[in-house]
Amino acid sequence: MTVIGVLGGAGTVGRVAVDRLARYGLGELRVGGRDLDRVTAVCRATQGAAAPVRVNLRDPRLLRDFCAGCQVVVNCAGPSYQVLDTVARAAVAAGADYVDAAGDLSAVEALESAAPPELGERAAVFSAGLMPGLSGLLPRLLATGPLARLDGYVGGAARISELSAVDALLTRGLRFGTALAAWRDGRVVPGALAPLHDVTLPGFRGRVHAWPFLSAEFARLAAELDVTEVRNYTVYVTDAIPHALAAAWADGGPVEDHVPAVVAAAEADLAATGPYYTLLFQTVPAPGAGTAPRRLLLRTPDSYALSGVVAAIATGEVLGGRVKPGARSAAECLDPAGVFARLSGDPLVTQAEIL
Numbered sequence: 483m484t485v486i487g488v489l490g491g492a493g494t495v496g497r498v499a500v501d502r503l504a505r506y507g508l509g510e511l512r513v514g515g516r517d518l519d520r521v522t523a524v525c526r527a528t529q530g531a532a533a534p535v536r537v538n539l540r541d542p543r544l545l546r547d548f549c550a551g552c553q554v555v556v557n558c559a560g561p562s563y564q565v566l567d568t569v570a571r572a573a574v575a576a577g578a579d580y581v582d583a584a585g586d587l588s589a590v591e592a593l594e595s596a597a598p599p600e601l602g603e604r605a606a607v608f609s610a611g612l613m614p615g616l617s618g619l620l621p622r623l624l625a626t627g628p629l630a631r632l633d634g635y636v637g638g639a640a641r642i643s644e645l646s647a648v649d650a651l652l653t654r655g656l657r658f659g660t661a662l663a664a665w666r667d668g669r670v671v672p673g674a675l676a677p678l679h680d681v682t683l684p685g686f687r688g689r690v691h692a693w694p695f696l697s698a699e700f701a702r703l704a705a706e707l708d709v710t711e712v713r714n715y716t717v718y719v720t721d722a723i724p725h726a727l728a729a730a731w732a733d734g735g736p737v738e739d740h741v742p743a744v745v746a747a748a749e750a751d752l753a754a755t756g757p758y759y760t761l762l763f764q765t766v767p768a769p770g771a772g773t774a775p776r777r778l779l780l781r782t783p784d785s786y787a788l789s790g791v792v793a794a795i796a797t798g799e800v801l802g803g804r805v806k807p808g809a810r811s812a813a814e815c816l817d818p819a820g821v822f823a824r825l826s827g828d829p830l831v832t833q834a835e836i837l
């Protein structure tokens with residue numbers, strides 16, 4: 483019997499990953515977290531076989547026991563910039579494949595440096611969430627020929643867990659991306675773009691603020707595609723979150739001190755519009771390409787829950803043998819058309835269209 487371990491399975495992302503894995507009928511679930519009562523409650527609410535396990539990913543022995551016997555380990559615990567490749571290494575050493583709802587390029591590189599020999603036969607998929615994840619995967623559906631422009635707008639209003647707030651505060655520096663930068667003619671151009679304030683955008687509610695951020699994920703995508711210019715924006719419904727992050731970074735000090743301000747800023751956004759999240763990608767074909775401008779729009783009421791759906795879909799792809807061995811991001815190893823089709827049928831997706 484296939485056993486799928488879900489670490490952090492009682493969390494915001496993990497609960498939905500557990501639910502979808504059970505619905506997809508991919509195997510028996512082993513649901514892990516530090517609080518046994520919480521993972522037990524998740525298992526009771528799950529259709530199908532699910533066993534609760536107390537595990538702290540910082541305890542190597544407990545982590546090893548959790549991974550033993552799993553075909554695949556799905557990590558939904560964080561903060562991802564501290565977890566890095568800890569769980570991936572334990573999973574691969576136990577002979578399991580690995581899927582992480584988070585984990586950036588730094589996590590992929592951490593696993594690849596002094597790569598465990600088992601990685602030659604096991605798949606380790608990082609960034610199997612919404613952003614990073616769908617944000618780097620779905621634009622590929624529009625890149626069917628040479629492009630003059632690719633623009634991405636991802637954002638909305640969502641409650642931020644304390645753990646995710648830590649990740650947001652640590653997502654800083656050139657390893658993660660460059661604020662105000664664009665991609666032009668094969669290179670990152672710093673300071674090329676300005677924030678767009680009080681603008682309307684297809685699929686976003688009312689007026690929004692779009693902050694240019696050429697993420698490492700989007701820059702890798704740009705380098706892969708035949709595209710002259712790429713612009714990527716993170717969209718907020720108010721300026722509360724960018725201001726909270728800027729204040730935290732200016733102040734310095736322990737990252738945990740700034741978590742309440744980031745969580746409160748997200749609550750202020752939620753109060754303004756209610757929960758929603760939108761991914762919007764637009765392309766302009768290169769002159770003479772003979773194709774029309776295109777647009778992809780995907781909307782959900784819950785970006786965290788949708789990340790759990792993406793992690794579950796990625797797990798199905800790994801178990802189905804459709805992901806090659808090695809460490810890579812979901813955007814670079816999943817089939818964009820297949821994932822888009824699965825998402826289109828998920829109740830958490832309220833709009834999915836390609837024009």
Ligand SMILES: NC(=O)c1ccc[n+]([C@@H]2O[C@H](COP(=O)([O-])OP(=O)(O)OC[C@H]3O[C@@H](n4cnc5c(N)ncnc54)[C@H](OP(=O)(O)O)[C@@H]3O)[C@@H](O)[C@H]2O)c1
Nearest residue numbers: 490492493494495515516517538539559560562611612613
């Ligand atoms: N790619 C994306 O778009 C995306 C979107 C949202 C979130 N994320 C990422 O997904 C991760 C989870 O976020 P979340 O909002 O779901 O967080 P959350 O609600 O706080 O859930 C985290 C879960 O992990 C467990 N956990 C925490 N520390 C642990 C440890 N040391 N050992 C074992 N289990 C542990 C927690 O349970 P216990 O406290 O009982 O251990 C909890 O169930 C974060 O890294 C976040 O940045 C990615």
